[in-house]
Amino acid sequence: MSNLIKRFITSILLICIILIAFNNINILFLCAIFIFFQTYYENYLILNKLILKKNKFTLYLLLLASLFYICLFTFIILEVFLINSVEQKIIFYFIITICICTDIGGYLFGKTFKGRKLTKISPNKTYSGLYGSYIFSTALCIFFYDKYFSYQIIVLTCILISTISQLGDLFFSYLKRKAKIKDTSNILPGHGGVLDRIDGMIFAIPFGMILYKIL
Secondary structure (H helix, E strand, O other): OOOOHHHHHHHHHHHHHHHHHHHHHHHHHHHHHHHHHHHHHHHHHHHHHHOOOOOOHHHHHHHHHHHHHHHHHHHHHHHHHHHOOHHHHHHHHHHHHHHHHHHHHHHHHHHHHHHOOOOOOOOOOOOHHHHHHHHHHHHHHHHHOOOOOOHHHHHHHOOOOOOOOOHHHHHHHHHHHOOOOOOOOOOOOOOOOOHHHHHHHHHHHHHHHHHHOOO
């Protein structure tokens, strides 16, 4: 079975799990616990290979900072559904749609049009993938969220959140490259690890939800 088919099947299963979890708080809670521990473990594997055993203090400090941030990420997701605010859910769905479409658009456009490499940090990233992330996320969000937000808000938000999501992806790509790791794990066939899948979301979702609360 090719990697593309594995990736497609895994993506469909993940979408089904997400849809079920978003409609059942108990399943969502279990998924959140799993994501929390698996993400932290995969993050530990990267940092441990980067720092090695040369500086335990730096390793522990970074692990503590990671623990705090992953807790924040998990709490923000759970809060959306515990408070059960329709407006807050729409904002959350909007942000996560941008993140998912950013990833899909980048992958499809990058594989189809290829072209010039974006950066040495991640050799698979191309300018066509970069533009595809913006185009695909904006087009899909205009289609799904035009009755909730103006076109200007949708376009600006898509550009902002998509940029943060892509920077998060590049950040972890840089860490993995330094640690000489291709994937953080092989728990998700075709995708790698959980952190490989949510590396953009882990930055974009907290930023977007906190920005929504501030504004």
